[in-house]
Amino acid sequence: MSSESPTYSPLYRQIKSLLVQALEAGEWRPGELIPSEMELATRFNVSQGTVRKAIDELAAENLLLRRQGKGTFVATHNDPRAFFRFLRLVPLSGIIEPARSVPLECWRAKAGPEAARALELKVGEPIVIVRRVLEFAGKAVVADEIYLPGETFAGLNLEMMKDAQDSFYTLLESRFGVRMIRAVERVRAVAADRASAEILHVAEGSPLLSVERISYTYGDKPMEWRRGLYLTQDHCYLNELG
């Protein structure tokens, strides 16, 4: 055990943070099998039950994924469940529609005060800005403006996004090694301005859902600030409480 482990924290919590540190350091990559409970118990010199309890919590938090008879894997955005986990929009009809991301623009800029605050950068530090539309059944339903820390995502460009077969987060994970762990969303109702009205094919002033998200990777580090406008004529933002 490291002597820097927090005091007063139960042993399994300490093992949990050591596992998070290993994930953060990229010791095991998204989708990879992690060592068995027995191997980890030997490595950390604790009981297998303590390792299991740490893994239980990491699985409950969706950082790890247990597969019956196969072992424990680092969770990945490729998991189909990950899609709904981060996009709460569902059709009112209940019929699942294919979603398609249409990247519009990608450019480099300097962080203004808002982006700097959201991404915990200094004003003027480099950022990458992405504009894209999400279509459901061929209809534009979401207009996103996405702000990313410029250093980490220096190589991101429009071609890369157009070529990507998978979701945006899968791209960030596979090309830049950044996995989003959790996000906080602030949802409001706003009137469509001219630009968003045009993209979403509604009249200016129509009610839209404004969804502002900050996504965090390991260690509560913000890695994305996203401002989305959702058309909720045929869709709704679904949320489970309790």
Added chain:
Amino acid sequence: MSSESPTYSPLYRQIKSLLVQALEAGEWRPGELIPSEMELATRFNVSQGTVRKAIDELAAENLLLRRQGKGTFVATHNDPRAFFRFLRLVPLSGIIEPARSVPLECWRAKAGPEAARALELKVGEPIVIVRRVLEFAGKAVVADEIYLPGETFAGLNLEMMKDAQDSFYTLLESRFGVRMIRAVERVRAVAADRASAEILHVAEGSPLLSVERISYTYGDKPMEWRRGLYLTQDHCYLNELG
């Protein structure tokens, strides 16, 4: 162990459903201490570890509440954390404001098709409808229309709501023994109609958040259908993903 326990389910899951059955039957009421892990282990003839695992899950689902050194209690809507759990509205300023519920009307009716579907009643069965406003810092921010099954809540009236010191769910829990366990919300952006514009003091057509909720008690039984309109000029609907 009951011979009706589901097969192939791990033992602690079976203990978990027996505990839920006891909660549902009112063996321990909201706020009450439940028996110790050792007593429950004896009662169900399983190990204390199995009972602990069942309680772990029920605590994670907010049905039970562990208190350090005091034991495990049936969760109650009186718990301050329960308030945010069901009302996701927070001020944009970040400054917590006192909320006040202002009951406007309470009347009996027969379920129409929408209410019947939401509450799993037959069309024409009795329901109770409540209209109320939630004020933050003296300003009307939420206009709620609440539909309840008429038989369960036959005694509910406006005076009772006006007299209540606590939240609406605390009232339903303390007076009618119904505890809401979880809820599903469908959130959309809509334009204010004349009635809601008047209540929330905005212009007709202003964007409002429409929050439609179905709340469930034990056994996934719907006990409330609620249609809320939220003014999100100074507030937002906060959601944690991941």
